[in-house]
Amino acid sequence: MERKNQHYSTHFPDVKLKVYTISESLRRHLYIFKTLTGVFSFRKIDLGTKILIEHMFIPNEPSGLLDLGCGYGPIGIVLAYESPNSVVYLIDINKNAIWCAKENLKINLPDNKKRVKVLSGNYFEPLENKDLKFNGIYMNPPLREGRKAFIKLLCEIPDYLKPNGFFQFVMKKKMGALYMFKFLKDSYPDKKIDILCKRSGYWVFNCF
Numbered sequence: 001m002e003r004k005n006q007h008y009s010t011h012f013p014d015v016k017l018k019v020y021t022i023s024e025s026l027r028r029h030l031y032i033f034k035t036l037t038g039v040f041s042f043r044k045i046d047l048g049t050k051i052l053i054e055h056m057f058i059p060n061e062p063s064g065l066l067d068l069g070c071g072y073g074p075i076g077i078v079l080a081y082e083s084p085n086s087v088v089y090l091i092d093i094n095k096n097a098i099w100c101a102k103e104n105l106k107i108n109l110p111d112n113k114k115r116v117k118v119l120s121g122n123y124f125e126p127l128e129n130k131d132l133k134f135n136g137i138y139m140n141p142p143l144r145e146g147r148k149a150f151i152k153l154l155c156e157i158p159d160y161l162k163p164n165g166f167f168q169f170v171m172k173k174k175m176g177a178l179y180m181f182k183f184l185k186d187s188y189p190d191k192k193i194d195i196l197c198k199r200s201g202y203w204v205f206n207c208f
Contacts, residue, residue, distance in 0.1 A: 017096070026053050026078050033072055034103045036096045040071045040142070048202050049074060049140045052170035055197040055204045056138055058082045063135035066091065066160070068123060072100035075138050077108050080116045087115050089134075093122045123153060124160060133162045139169040147176055151183065158208055167207045168196070177203040 022033040024045050035042040041049070053075060059065075062085040067076030070090035080088040090101050098120045105113055119126035137157060141150045157167045171177040184193045184207055197204040 024050075024074070026050070026074065027082060029078075029081060031074065031077065031081075032104075032107050033074060033077075034100055034107070035072045036100055039094060039097045039100055042072070045074055046140070047200060048170045048172060051197065051199050051202045052138065052140055052168070052204055053078050055199075056168050057136070057166070057196070057206065059086065059135055062086055064133070064162070065089070066134045066137045068137055068139045069093075069142060070101055070118075071097050071140075073097075073104045073118075075140070076101070076116070077104055079136075079138065080109055080112060084112070086135075088117070089127075089132075090116070090118045091121060091123065091126055093120070095120065124156060127160065133160055133165065135162055135165050137161065137165070137167045139167070141169055141171065143171065143175050147179075150180075154184075161208055165208065168205060169207075170202050170204050173198075173201050173203060177205075181205070 016037060018037045020035045020042055022035060022044055024031055024033070058079060060083065063083060065079050065083065065086050065088045067079060067088065067090045070076050070092045073090055076088050076090035080086070092098055092101065098118060101118050105116055105118065109116060137160065143150060161167065171180055181193065181195065188208070191208050194206040195203050196206050
């Protein structure tokens with residue numbers, strides 16, 4: 001693959017590797033993240049992810065939670081810190097991101113690695129034949145791959161949720177948040193579709 005076609009959702013991004021360190025206060029706790037070139041938003045946590053983290057609902061009771069397309073892991077690591085009795089899965093296709101996520105677990109949750117699982121693969125692919133369902137799935141979707149790809153993924157989400165499970169994600173208004181809200185309402189008329197937050201042009205969705 002030519003370098004000009006590289007994308008952070010590429011399996012092995014063909015980039016010159018450089019390690020960065022990010023410090024960020026999220027939900028009133030300071031986190032340190034290692035990042036690499038070729039990983040989404042490697043110089044700083046992007047605003048959409050920060051808004052999702054600050055406004056997402058995190059269960060207090062023991063739960064199964066999934067950070068889908070985890071990147072270097074900020075969403076999943078915050079979930080694991082804020083819900084200490086839950087089992088948290090992080091999944092990403094990007095091998096650089098997986099390395100970062102594992103390193104960031106060592107830094108931020110050194111005593112909790114057994115209940116936080118980092119898996120490499122394309123979306124739900126690593127969960128095939130595992131019979132896993134989650135109380136909550138969280139995502140900052142890579143919409144530059146196209147809206148149709150995300151809609152296709154949306155149709156798979158309910159299959160991985162427990163009966164009272166939910167899917168929370170963030171989307172920029174100019175990237176189609178209003179369209180997605182109408183699509184979800186029309187496609188799932190018997191399901192609860194809420195907007196948890198509208199901030200700085202981003203919408204945080206709570207579905208199913």
